[in-house]
Structure formats: structure tokens, C-alpha cells
Amino acid sequence: MLNSDWIASTAEAILMVVVSGIAIYTALLLLTRLSGLRSFSKMSSFDFAITVAFGTVIASTLLAPDPPLLQGIAGLFVLFGIQYVIAQARWGSKRIKTLVDNRPLLVMAGPKVITEHLRTARITEEDLKSKLRLAGVTHPSQVLAVVVETTGDVSVMKTTSEVDYDLFSDVRGAERLHGVR
Numbered sequence: 001m002l003n004s005d006w007i008a009s010t011a012e013a014i015l016m017v018v019v020s021g022i023a024i025y026t027a028l029l030l031l032t033r034l035s036g037l038r039s040f041s042k043m044s045s046f047d048f049a050i051t052v053a054f055g056t057v058i059a060s061t062l063l064a065p066d067p068p069l070l071q072g073i074a075g076l077f078v079l080f081g082i083q084y085v086i087a088q089a090r091w092g093s094k095r096i097k098t099l100v101d102n103r104p105l106l107v108m109a110g111p112k113v114i115t116e117h118l119r120t121a122r123i124t125e126e127d128l129k130s131k132l133r134l135a136g137v138t139h140p141s142q143v144l145a146v147v148v149e150t151t152g153d154v155s156v157m158k159t160t161s162e163v164d165y166d167l168f169s170d171v172r173g174a175e176r177l178h179g180v181r
Contacts, residue, residue, distance in 0.1 A: 111140035
């Protein structure tokens, strides 16, 4: 016989979800307004990890009686505080920035795929081809560079008449771009 406990709920449990949802949403809105635009950005792998942590705190607080609502809201305050402190520290210290952030990685310089960098980033050639197609690339000669960003996103730059190589100054392997047009 099918157990319907996973479908059914009590009025009290549903009310708990509604009240928790409103309270968590209000706290999240307030914290986002206080901390600014960067709150949910994926500017670095640290930002991505904090965003996942936000989701975990929100989901567990919203759908379970443990942790209690006030602990969940306190958890959000702590995570926003950590994000703020780390963001400030990254501005003030190259050492902390290096510790917290990954460096972008060049995986394609012009039409040449850098296989060892693909392996470092754990990206297959099929994954790379998919990203090229999504960027509208129809031939490798159209590629100036493909970079795996600090967040894991893949940026595809097409060839243009002018290239400012300073845009690639923090990218591992950028020296392979010189002479590529």
C-alpha cells in the first residue's frame, strides 16, 4: 500500500512554511539592500559558494522545523557578514585575493586548443565545442580566446580588429595569445 504521508501535511506545518517564507524573504530582501549588488553575483568561486550556502540556509529554514526561523535568519546575517568581510579583505590584500580566488585559465588561443589546460579545468573537448557553438562560432579561426573564468563560466572571445591584451593580464596562459588575431 502506498504511504501518503509524503503528500499530506498539517495546517500547522503549512502555516510554519508560510510564516517562515515571509520572514526569510523579508530578511533576505533587507540584507540584499544593505549589502548591495554583489550579494548574489558569481564574481568569484567564493561568491558562488556563498550563494549556494544562502540557498541551503533558506531551504532548510523554510521547510523544516529545525533550524528554527530565528536561527535561519541569524545564519543569513552571518553569511552576508562573511561575504562582506571577505570582499573588503580581497580589496585590501593581494594575498587574501590570491587565497580566495581562482585565476582564470586560457583553454584556447586563437584556433589552437590548449589540451593541458582543458585537463587542468576538467573540461572535455566536447564541452569546449558546445561552448563555442553556443557563442555562435562556426569555425575555429573565428576564435581569439576561450577562458575558463574564476566562477567556472566559459568566456568565448571572437577575433576582432583590435585586442587589448591587458584584458587577459590575470589569465593563466595569456602569454599564448600574443600574436593571435
